Amino acid sequence: MTTAKRDTYTPETLLSVAVQVFIQRGYDGTSMEHLSKAAGISKSSIYHHVSGKEELLRRAVSRALDGLFAILDEEPARVGRAVERLEYVVQRMVEVLLSELPYVTLLLRVRGNTGTERWALERRRDFDHRVAELLRAAAADGDVRGDVEVRLATRLVFGMINSIVEWYRPDGRGMGEREVSEAVARLVFSGLRQA
Numbered sequence: 011m012t013t014a015k016r017d018t019y020t021p022e023t024l025l026s027v028a029v030q031v032f033i034q035r036g037y038d039g040t041s042m043e044h045l046s047k048a049a050g051i052s053k054s055s056i057y058h059h060v061s062g063k064e065e066l067l068r069r070a071v072s073r074a075l076d077g078l079f080a081i082l083d084e085e086p087a088r089v090g091r092a093v094e095r096l097e098y099v100v101q102r103m104v105e106v107l108l109s110e111l112p113y114v115t116l117l118l119r120v121r122g123n124t125g126t127e128r129w130a131l132e133r134r135r136d137f138d139h140r141v142a143e144l145l146r147a148a149a150a151d152g153d154v155r156g157d158v159e160v161r162l163a164t165r166l167v168f169g170m171i172n173s174i175v176e177w178y179r180p181d182g183r184g185m186g187e188r189e190v191s192e193a194v195a196r197l198v199f200s201g202l203r204q205a
Contacts, residue, residue, distance in 0.1 A: 019051055021059045021069075028066040029112045037067055037116075038123060064126050071120060071130040074113040077106040078137050092147035093154060097199050099141055103171055104191035108178060115175040138168060154202045167198055 019027075027049045031040050042063060046053045060066055081087055086098040107114045117134065120127040142164040148154045154163070171194060178190065185193075 019049060019055065019059065024049060024056065024059050025066060025069050025073075026112070028063070029070045029116050032067065032070070032116055033112060033119065037063075037120065037127070064124060067116075067120075067124070068126045068129075070113050071117045071126070074106075074110050074117040075130065075133050075137070077110050077113075078103065079133075081106060082137075082140060091153060092144055092151055093199075093203065096141070096144040096148050097195055099144060100167060100171070100198055101191045101195040103141075104174065104194045105187060107171060107174055108180070108187040108190060111175065111178065111180065118172055118175055138164070141168075158202070163202060167202075170194060170198065 028040075028045055031044055031048045035044060040063060042053050042056060045063060045066075046056055049056065060069075081099055081102040084098075084102070087095050087102070089095070117130060120130050122128045122131050142160065145154065145164055145167075146160050149156065149160055174190065174194075180187075
């Protein structure tokens with residue numbers, strides 16, 4: 011006896027599957043056929059939830075970007091000395107990256123080949139510039155080292171944080187999210203803070 015297949019996907023679960031396929035195959039290398047096979051549903055069932063793969067991409071990168079931009083609205087990111095706000099933002103960036111790992115991984119892999127990708131890159135640049143402004147303000151206050159150019163320091167900080175997507179695997183046996191975020195903040199600021 012066989013049971014009829016039922017579409018139990020929600021937009022959220024479909025998005026989760028799509029992100030995994032986009033990461034594995036690349037966005038450009040993913041077709042609607044790939045997505046339907048990975049989800050175990052028909053293409054028409056996917057179209058019931060979204061207009062196409064670009065909508066899935068936009069939802070995915072929006073989730074990552076919204077999480078990052080929300081950090082900047084949190085009180086510790088807005089109030090206090092620039093260096094303390096910057097340290098808070100750096101630690102929270104790692105926490106968001108880890109809690110939204112597949113979505114941030116996808117965001118870091120977009121290349122600007124579609125309108126959605128260009129939009130995501132522009133928003134990401136805006137976020138990066140806002141964090142760089144905090145670093146400039148901390149440098150102007152004399153709270154971070156003056157012998158490292160601000161643009162270079164910003165790139166190095168983002169490089170360290172963004173590299174986490176390549177090695178972190180939440181398997182429950184390794185370092186936890188809090189431990190990773192605190193370690194990154196300690197390493198960054200032990201090197202950046204003025205002695």
